[in-house]
Amino acid sequence: MLSKKTKYGLKALAFIARQQDKTPVQIATIAESENISHKFLESILLTLRKSGILGSKKGKGGGYYLLKEAADIPMTDVIRTLEGPIAMLPCVSLNFYEKCDDCPDEHACSVHKLMIQVRDSTLKILRHNTLADLAIPSKQ
Amino acid sequence: MLSKKTKYGLKALAFIARQQDKTPVQIATIAESENISHKFLESILLTLRKSGILGSKKGKGGGYYLLKEAADIPMTDVIRTLEGPIAMLPCVSLNFYEKCDDCPDEHACSVHKLMIQVRDSTLKILRHNTLADLAIPSKQ
């Protein structure tokens, strides 16, 4: 399950990406529009800034803006920053690998093989989708 | 991330499915072979029995056995029983649907659409893989 942190982060990024010009967007604007707690969103955007996805500007007229083109930001980057591993087990994670305590040999582990399949199909989708795709308004 | 409960449950089921005959397998046997706490595994197998995946027999020569052919038990059934929803958001879950507090209209939600793609690709794999696939010993 995706945490609310990640979900809110994705919605906020989509909101920022939808701005036509690249003027900074304020936390308050996003929080109100997307029904997110102002303070919670603050900490989320801070994380995204520290990871290099967003830039920020203080003071009047300040806010957050994208550092790259939306089409150059894959969903994998965002989710790994906010949620951590994409894989369902640490032992099949590419970026957050950890050995299992209980498995003497993970190549012999049946669950391992299954979760690699799941990871690969998920990665395929999350790598292919970028923030530009996320920002497209729904046709409803 | 998959909980240890689910991971252990999958490994235990694979172990049970690997028995050539259908004589009951004891908790202690699985716990030792798979490096799982006996008591913890006990509660996991109990859940699987209550959900109708396993049958059990008490006393000497007792233990757990499959109620169906391994090939007739898709991974979706097992994971939904032990882990809960397969989807990454409650609002895209087929079996555990819940509306999001923050979304006035989920059809207009960009994250929703993305997570439906992820759900569908994951479901495809977990429906296609059965316990029989999980039980195949690695060629290594």
Next chain:
DNA sequence: TATTATCCTATCGGACTAGTAGGTTACTAT
């Protein structure tokens, strides 16, 4: 210099995870 808005640290209740403990029930073999 006042205002605006991000930056940063610290805290907190509640829920969940991964077990542990200890006794009860049912089945089998002697």
Next chain:
DNA sequence: ATAGTAACCTACTAGTCCGATAGGATAATA
């Protein structure tokens, strides 16, 4: 009958994480 075996069941717990909240520090603008 009875001893032994193995699942059944309830309750408890330490630790961790999530979703926030609080309050002030810093930087930019007017």
